[in-house]
Amino acid sequence: MSFINYASKEINCKIVYYGPALSGKTTNLQYIYAKTDPQTKGRIVTLSSDTERTIFFDFLPLAIGPIRGFNVRFHLYTVPGQAYYDSSRKLILKGVDGVVYVADSELRRMEENLESFENLKINLDHQGHNLKTLPHVIQYNKRDLPNVAPVAELSKNLNPFHVQEFEATASKGMGVFETLKAVSKLILLSLKEDSVSPTTP
Numbered sequence: 725m726s727f728i729n730y731a732s733k734e735i736n737c738k739i740v741y742y743g744p745a746l747s748g749k750t751t752n753l754q755y756i757y758a759k760t761d762p763q764t765k766g767r768i769v770t771l772s773s774d775t776e777r778t779i780f781f782d783f784l785p786l787a788i789g790p791i792r793g794f795n796v797r798f799h800l801y802t803v804p805g806q807a808y809y810d811s812s813r814k815l816i817l818k819g820v821d822g823v824v825y826v827a828d829s830e831l832r833r834m835e836e837n838l839e840s841f842e843n844l845k846i847n848l849d850h851q852g853h854n855l856k857t858l859p860h861v862i863q864y865n866k867r868d869l870p871n872v873a874p875v876a877e878l879s880k881n882l883n884p885f886h887v888q889e890f891e892a893t894a895s896k897g898m899g900v901f902e903t904l905k906a907v908s909k910l911i912l913l914s915l916k917e918d919s920v921s922p923t924t925p
């Protein structure tokens with residue numbers, strides 16, 4: 725549920741990039757961070773373990789006008805993909821408003837994609853969410869590599885609700901903003917539908 729800050733007149737929305745280890749979640753966020761106006765973004769925060777960097781930052785997209793007098797601030801998070809970081813993933817999903825599921829398109833990674841997708845469903849369930857109602861989009865990343873699964877096959881396995889899906893090469897920035905825009909739009913729509921009433925604190 726988005727957090728409304730009456731003092732700063734902001735609606736805060738949390739977007740979590742989920743997926744198996746090394747699918748390109750951090751690469752997505754780094755690209756977005758690099759391309760975002762310095763005036764509108766907060767610091768990028770990195771929590772490093774031996775093998776993985778979990779990062780987050782927030783920004784105020786200028787293209788989105790205020791909603792009922794409130795500016796919308798997006799908080800973007802990645803989760804660590806390895807199986808043993810499950811408690812971190814659970815924690816990061818707390819208060820989530822939208823999910824980008826980043827799959828690794830490589831044929832040899834299909835099993836890991838499926839495992840991580842199942843793990844997402846379980847961890848959302850812990851937070852009282854499910855993919856049927858939670859705004860989410862799917863990104864098939866690493867389309868530049870030679871041995872990738874056809875999108876139709878990825879889609880059959882990883883997109884049960886037929887939500888918007890995007891091919892991407894995050895390392896070159898391709899598909900990154902398309903994916904972010906789609907999930908942001910879904911969240912904004914859900915805000916408008918919800919009984920969010922910023923006028924009555």
Ligand SMILES: Nc1nc2c(ncn2[C@@H]2O[C@H](COP(=O)(O)OP(=O)(O)O)[C@@H](O)[C@H]2O)c(=O)[nH]1
Pocket residue numbers: 743744745746747748749750751752776802805865866867868869892893894895896
């Ligand atoms: N070839 C290719 N490599 C990518 C792409 N996106 C990310 N990578 C690489 O994949 C590795 C893992 O990326 P990272 O963003 O750290 O994955 P994360 O574990 O999901 O956060 C890094 O070496 C990236 O440079 C892509 O679209 N194509």
Ligand SMILES: [Mg+2]
Pocket residue numbers: 749750751776777778779802803804
């Ligand atoms: Mg990462």
